Amino acid sequence: MRQLLNTLFVTTPNAYLRLEGETLCVEVEREKRLQVPLHHIGSVVAFGDVMLTPAVLRRCAQDGRGVVLLDRNGEFSARIEGPVSGNILLRQAQHDAAGNALTALGIARACVVGKLRNARQVLLRGAREAKNTEDTQSLQQASRLLANQIRKLPEVVDLDLVRGLEGDGARIYFAAIPLLIRANQRKVFNFERRSRRPPLDRFNALISFLYTLLVNDCRSALEGVGLDPQLGFLHAVRPGRPALALDLMEEFRPIMVDRLALTLINRGQLTEQNFESRVGGAVYLSEQGRKVVLTAYQQRKQEELTHPLLEQTVAIGLLPHVQARLLARTLRGEMEGYLPFLTR
Amino acid sequence: MDQSGDDLDDAVPISALQHYSYCPRQCALIHMEQTFDENLYTLRGRAVHEQVDMSESRLEEGMRIERALPLYSRCVGLVGKADVVEFAVDGTPYPVEYKHGPRRSSEHDDIQLAAQALCLEEMTGREVSVGAIYHHSSRRRREVAITPALRDRVKSMVPKIRDMLRTGQLPPPVADERCRHCSLKDSCQPHTVAAKQRLHRLHRALFTPEDECASS
Numbered sequence: 252m253r254q255l256l257n258t259l260f261v262t263t264p265n266a267y268l269r270l271e272g273e274t275l276c277v278e279v280e281r282e283k284r285l286q287v288p289l290h291h292i293g294s295v296v297a298f299g300d301v302m303l304t305p306a307v308l309r310r311c312a313q314d315g316r317g318v319v320l321l322d323r324n325g326e327f328s329a330r331i332e333g334p335v336s337g338n339i340l341l342r343q344a345q346h347d348a349a350g351n352a353l354t355a356l357g358i359a360r361a362c363v364v365g366k367l368r369n370a371r372q373v374l375l376r377g378a379r380e381a382k383n384t385e386d387t388q389s390l391q392q393a394s395r396l397l398a399n400q401i402r403k404l405p406e407v408v409d410l411d412l413v414r415g416l417e418g419d420g421a422r423i424y425f426a427a428i429p430l431l432i433r434a435n436q437r438k439v440f441n442f443e444r445r446s447r448r449p450p451l452d453r454f455n456a457l458i459s460f461l462y463t464l465l466v467n468d469c470r471s472a473l474e475g476v477g478l479d480p481q482l483g484f485l486h487a488v489r490p491g492r493p494a495l496a497l498d499l500m501e502e503f504r505p506i507m508v509d510r511l512a513l514t515l516i517n518r519g520q521l522t523e524q525n526f527e528s529r530v531g532g533a534v535y536l537s538e539q540g541r542k543v544v545l546t547a548y549q550q551r552k553q554e555e556l557t558h559p560l561l562e563q564t565v566a567i568g569l570l571p572h573v574q575a576r577l578l579a580r581t582l583r584g585e586m587e588g589y590l591p592f593l594t595r
Numbered sequence: 596m597d598q599s600g601d602d603l604d605d606a607v608p609i610s611a612l613q614h615y616s617y618c619p620r621q622c623a624l625i626h627m628e629q630t631f632d633e634n635l636y637t638l639r640g641r642a643v644h645e646q647v648d649m650s651e652s653r654l655e656e657g658m659r660i661e662r663a664l665p666l667y668s669r670c671v672g673l674v675g676k677a678d679v680v681e682f683a684v685d686g687t688p689y690p691v692e693y694k695h696g697p698r699r700s701s702e703h704d705d706i707q708l709a710a711q712a713l714c715l716e717e718m719t720g721r722e723v724s725v726g727a728i729y730h731h732s733s734r735r736r737r738e739v740a741i742t743p744a745l746r747d748r749v750k751s752m753v754p755k756i757r758d759m760l761r762t763g764q765l766p767p768p769v770a771d772e773r774c775r776h777c778s779l780k781d782s783c784q785p786h787t788v789a790a791k792q793r794l795h796r797l798h799r800a801l802f803t804p805e806d807e808c809a810s811s
Contacts, residue, residue, distance in 0.1 A: 340763045561787055
């Protein structure tokens with residue numbers, strides 16, 4: 252199994268990255284803060300005003316090491332690509348599949364069932380760990396509602412209806428999420444409903460930031476296997492939107508983001524001070540808060556889970572790659588349909 | 596099959612022969628799907644090849660030595676590059692293929708060498724009856740006779756590879772002993788693709804959520 256290498260996140264403004272032999276150096280105000288062997292690094296993610304020498308960019312591109320530039324808040328700005336031309340036959344198959352209503356429906360459905368089943372596991376785990384029977388019962392009730400949505404999926408033969416079931420499922424799920432936040436944290440993390448662009452409370456700010464990291468990982472995974480990240484099945488094509496990366500991300504949201512967000516909150520690793528509010532109500536993670544989250548995200552990626560189809564353990568951080576490859580194999584007609592990753 | 600004229604668009608890369616003789620799917624993954632995964636073997640192989648990949652031409656004891664020499668055969672439909680070709684004083688070429696280690700089966704290497712020989716014959720008009728595989732780890736040369744049987748193997752394999760590349764059909768995985776050392780195992784997923792029943796079983800259970808008690 253492919254090795255999960257570290258992602259180097261550079262968040263310090265005006266940091267300067269340069270090569271020194273086979274190592275990568277991070278300098279801040281001419282002072283060397285970090286020096287890591289290149290072969291330990293799988294990709295570099297730079298937030299805001301970070302400088303990278305042309306030698307760093309060239310070397311990373313050549314080795315297929317991803318370099319992603321995000322703005323200070325983690326929004327995507329650019330990606331540096333190497334000379335890999337990708338797989339035109341695979342992209343052709345992807346386009347054919349997207350043009351075939353039945354195939355597209357099948358893949359979209361698989362993305363949604365992956366998301367809803369993994370979301371349900373988050374609720375069931377919460378029900379087992381809940382401190383009072385009232386919470387347990389509410390969480391069990393929500394998971395029953397989600398199970399109903401899941402069972403309805405195979406009968407639905409229209410893409411918009413699949414999206415409808417997904418939307419209803421997400422509402423049921425997010426309505427139950429506050430019950431998973433520990434009572435003593437519910438004042439600071441008073442999550443009610445999902446809000447984006449901008450996030451209007453701390454929980455939304457947290458998961459939005461993590462989803463941005465996840466969609467980047469999914470995008471890299473798709474590009475890595477030669478798929479076109481812009482042509483999706485569940486998510487409609489829209490200029491500038493990585494629709495397929497969003498499709499692939501669905502099954503990982505509960506496992507890689509929601510669970511992690513809840514852990515960070517319930518363990519008290521994130522506090523009120525780790526967030527900033529803007530006039531008008533937008534809420535973002537602070538610089539310090541982002542560091543906490545990035546470290547936790549990296550650690551989460553190192554944890555291993557058993558993959559039911561591969562029948563072997565896989566680092567969570569590699570799951571997007573593994574699933575992107577399975578999707579590619581499905582599109583090339585080698586597998587009977589896309590099978591999302593399901594957690595237990 | 597049209598091999599007239601200078602159009603080598605359809606020419607088969609010499610390296611594809613070696614891959615195809617090892618495993619047709621490996622050949623397709625590399626030359627069709629553009630998959631390239633590194634493992635210990637490919638990294639070692641690359642390190643060896645970096646030493647011979649700088650094109651140069653020099654004289655050594657009256658013998659002309661060419662490194663990274665471009666090769667082609669319009670008749671057979673091949674293109675590629677030779678690691679090293681030694682030209683004897685009379686002009687007879689002697690191809691040498693560099694390998695990073697001693698490998699169990701040599702047929703795949705021999706086929707690659709025979710393909711180089713066929714190219715060199717067409718390019719120089721001289722018969723190439725012998726070449727060598729240089730094993731980097733043991734620093735030994737193994738001389739290989741370019742027999743009629745080996746030539747026939749090359750000539751019959753080239754159209755098969757060309758057809759495969761033309762149709763874009765991915766051969767099924769072999770899922771046998773060969774996969775163990777293959778650098779493309781992660782991409783190929785031989786055992787996953789072959790495990791149709793497991794996939795089918797998981798698909799059938801996909802929309803049936805486990806009940807609350809069973810998952811605790």
